[in-house]
Amino acid sequence: MIACLGRIVHGTEADADVSTISQSLDLQGSIESGGITGVSDKDFGGIYSVKPLALIKPSGTEDIARVVKAASRTSHLTVAARGNGHCINGQAMAEGGLVIDMRSTEENHFKLLTIDGSPYIDVSGGALWEDVLKRCVSLFGMAPRSWTDYLSLTVGGTLSNAGVSGQAFRYGPQTSNVTELEVVTGKGEITVCSETQNSELFFGALGGLGQFGIITRASVKLQPAPDMVRWIRLVYSEFEEFTRDAEFLVTREEGESFDYVEGFVFSNSDDPINGWPSVPLDTDHEFNPVHIPHSAGSVLYCLEVALHYSNGDHPSTIETAVSGVLERLGFVRRLKFQVDVSYVEFLLRVKRVEEHAKANGIWDSPHPWLNIFVSKSSIFDFDRTVFRKMLKAGVGGPMLIYPLLRSKWDDRTSVVLPEGDIFYIVALLRFVSKGQSVEKLVAQNHEIVKWCKKEGLGFKLYLPHYQSREDWKRHFGNQWSRFVERKLSFDPMAILAPGQRIFKRTH
Ligand code: FAD
Numbered sequence: 399m400i401a402c403l404g405r406i407v408h409g410t411e412a413d414a415d416v417s418t419i420s421q422s423l424d425l426q427g428s429i430e431s432g433g434i435t436g437v438s439d440k441d442f443g444g445i446y447s448v449k450p451l452a453l454i455k456p457s458g459t460e461d462i463a464r465v466v467k468a469a470s471r472t473s474h475l476t477v478a479a480r481g482n483g484h485c486i487n488g489q490a491m492a493e494g495g496l497v498i499d500m501r502s503t504e505e506n507h508f509k510l511l512t513i514d515g516s517p518y519i520d521v522s523g524g525a526l527w528e529d530v531l532k533r534c535v536s537l538f539g540m541a542p543r544s545w546t547d548y549l550s551l552t553v554g555g556t557l558s559n560a561g562v563s564g565q566a567f568r569y570g571p572q573t574s575n576v577t578e579l580e581v582v583t584g585k586g587e588i589t590v591c592s593e594t595q596n597s598e599l600f601f602g603a604l605g606g607l608g609q610f611g612i613i614t615r616a617s618v619k620l621q622p623a624p625d626m627v628r629w630i631r632l633v634y635s636e637f638e639e640f641t642r643d644a645e646f647l648v649t650r651e652e653g654e655s656f657d658y659v660e661g662f663v664f665s666n667s668d669d670p671i672n673g674w675p676s677v678p679l680d681t682d683h684e685f686n687p688v689h690i691p692h693s694a695g696s697v698l699y700c701l702e703v704a705l706h707y708s709n710g711d712h713p714s715t716i717e718t719a720v721s722g723v724l725e726r727l728g729f730v731r732r733l734k735f736q737v738d739v740s741y742v743e744f745l746l747r748v749k750r751v752e753e754h755a756k757a758n759g760i761w762d763s764p765h766p767w768l769n770i771f772v773s774k775s776s777i778f779d780f781d782r783t784v785f786r787k788m789l790k791a792g793v794g795g796p797m798l799i800y801p802l803l804r805s806k807w808d809d810r811t812s813v814v815l816p817e818g819d820i821f822y823i824v825a826l827l828r829f830v831s832k833g834q835s836v837e838k839l840v841a842q843n844h845e846i847v848k849w850c851k852k853e854g855l856g857f858k859l860y861l862p863h864y865q866s867r868e869d870w871k872r873h874f875g876n877q878w879s880r881f882v883e884r885k886l887s888f889d890p891m892a893i894l895a896p897g898q899r900i901f902k903r904t905h
Contacts, residue, residue: 423464426457427502437483438497444764445836446488448897450495451475455502459580459588459614462503465496466612467586469893473905476896479612481555482526484548486767487863489607489897490555498612500524500552507615510538517620518577523554523613531745534620541623541741543569547660547798548748554613558895559861560605560813562802562823564658564704567648570806573604573813575619581611584889588614597810602884605813607862608895609881610888624706627658627744628720631677632701633733635694637781641801643727644701645774645820648801655723658704660800663785665792666690666698671829672792674698679737689732696790699799701729704744760829764836767827768843773856774801774820780855784846789826794834798825812884814877816856823860870900 423429430453438453456462462479469475476495483490491497503524511518517540521530527542528549534541545563546556557579561572569575578592581603589611591600602610634640640661647655667673674685677700690698707716724734739747755761772780777799789797804819815821826846828839850857864870871878885892885901892901 423461423468425454425461425464427455427461429454437499438480439491440483441486441488441490442484442765443486443488443767444762445486445766445840446491446897448488448491448493450478450492450497453497453499455499458503458506459582462498462582462612462614463586463588465498466582466584466893469496470584470586470891474903475893476903477612477893478895478897479523479554479608481524481552481558482550484551484555485897486765486861487897489863489895491897493896495896500554500612501526503614504529504552508533510540510620511617513577513617518617519620520615520617521553522615523552523557523580525553526550527553527556528746528749530618531742535623535742538620539623540620541745542572542575542618543621544572544575545745546572548752549746550749550752553616553618557604557613557616558606558608560807562860564660564702564800566802566806567659567800568652568657568806570808571813572618573811574806574808576604576616577619578615578617579603579613580615581613583611584891584893598884599888601808601810602812602888604808604811606884607812607898607900609812609898609900610884610894612894624657624741625709626707626738627741628705628707628716628736628738629679629744630656630703630705630720630724630734630736631679632703632724632727632729633677633690634699634701634729635691637699637778639728640699640701641774641777643729644801646726647701647703647723648803648820656703657706658702660702660798662700662702663697663781663789663797663799664700665790666694666696667791669792671794676796677733677735679735683735685733685735689730691730695786697785701727706741755829760831763830765828765830766836766839766843767825767861768846769826769860770824770847770850771802771816771858771860772822772824772850773816773818774822775818776816776850776853776855776857777822779853780822780824780850780857783849783853784824788842788846788849793826793828793839794831795827795829796825798823798827812877812881814858814874816858818856821856825860865899867900 438450439447469477476492478492479498480490501524503522506522507520509520544565547563647659665672892903
């Protein structure tokens with residue numbers, strides 16, 4: 399088998415007999431040669447593309463372990479787990495290597511567990527969060543606690559980064575909501591790990607950018623699912639008031655705040671995508687610019703909040719709970735928008751955006767996105783220069799900004815955060831329209847990061863992407879040596895996730 403892989407790697411057999419490889423690997427699943435796959439060299443970013451040797455559709459963990467072991471017996475093959483390929487910069491690709499389509503294992507686990515009296519769901523690393531949601535709600539009336547905004551992402555893909563949305567202020571990122579993982583390491587070993595068992599691998603894999611192992615199963619914490627959500631958007635003209643209220647909400651106790659807190663910046667203009675029309679939650683709502691205070695500048699801010707409730711709750715109870723919190727906030731009173739939607743509909747809200755963008759042809763065009771965690775101490779500088787000047791016309795999609803609490807993150811995981819107890823996630827979710835230069839948008843992202851560095855802002859890239867070892871070292875800072883040690887322990891030949899470009903494959 400190794401001879402077979404080697405022959406193909408060296409290109410002497412252009413049309414590899416993939417069935418021979420499959421047989422010699424003794425896979426239960428299937429294998430397709432690299433040139434014809436169509437998914438293994440593409441991602442949501444649409445900026446990078448490299449051809450793998452082959453795409454493997456494993457049937458389960460054993461297959462994945464066999465593939466990694468086989469790669470480890472060659473001198474240069476790498477292996478990339480591909481979740482749903484929703485990264486931006488080729489992180490799930492493997493040039494000349496083996497791409498494992500984790501989606502082919504998505505049905506493999508689905509078991510409700512009770513651990514120390516709390517409910518958990520055991521799911522495949524290749525499962526999509528949207529399926530986990532639908533199945534947990536319909537079968538058990540329960541749901542995971544911490545989400546991403548968009549759910550056509552895999553469990554293993556988001557756990558390899560962090561997984562952040564408007565619930566993270568209360569429950570932490572998704573990486574703070576798992577109790578056990580099954581992982582195939584870079585040595586091809588299948589290891590079950592948790593806080594108490596193989597803990598270095600457990601914490602390493604969480605936020606580990608796929609560097610230490612392929613997550614094949616995760617036990618995710620559940621809570622009873624609410625029936626409904628009141629979803630509210632509140633407009634601010636002043637950044638000081640917006641951040642004060644957002645921080646107020648994320649530091650309140652449960653019951654004194656909302657269940658979801660996010661925010662975004664939009665252009666103070668009538669631009670249909672970047673401006674006022676992007677705010678209302680319903681086509682019946684109108685954003686009347688007459689209400690914008692005269693002091694407003696080039697951009698405005700919107701706090702987006704949501705309260706869970708059940709069908710049995712009396713409308714007056716919900717009204718009292720909502721108004722009790724809203725009356726303490728300083729938003730523009732006449733610029734408040736709200737709708738009531740089912741909990742599942744709320745969590746699948748970006749799916750509607752996807753359908754719309756697909757119909758307009760912009761979902762499949764490139765997405766030069768930039769995600770940054772910015773310290774509270776630097777967020778005013780960031781707003782002043784980046785939002786109010788550089789991006790005042792918008793980015794063709796949402797510009798998210800909302801606060802997160804460091805105390806909800808576990809610093810034993812591989813994720814790195816900027817200084818301070820409160821930091822903001824800033825997400826520039828660019829959609830490229832016809833005729834726009836992707837290179838220019840990528841260059842603007844670089845310019846923003848360069849400016850943050852020059853001004854000494856406290857920041858870390860989220861979903862980081864760097865080209866040089868020096869940049870990675872700087873990104874990890876004092877966590878770099880731990881990251882390298884973990885790599886040496888769990889993937890000493892640097893076989894896994896080559897698309898992150900952190901380590902080079904060794905013999
Ligand atoms: P992929 O893109 O396929 O893989 C990403 C990386 O993880 C690769 O290096 C890959 O090798 C590795 N990997 C994949 N599966 C595994 C596994 N099982 N084990 C180990 N490593 C693995 N992120 C947020 O936190 N919050 C959001 O609200 C959010 N919204 C998003 C909305 C959209 C429309 C998109 C496109 C992305 C969004 N993201 C968000 C980012 C998203 O979390 C990451 O891009 C994530 O990596 C995508 O998951 P995926 O399953 O597509 O992984």
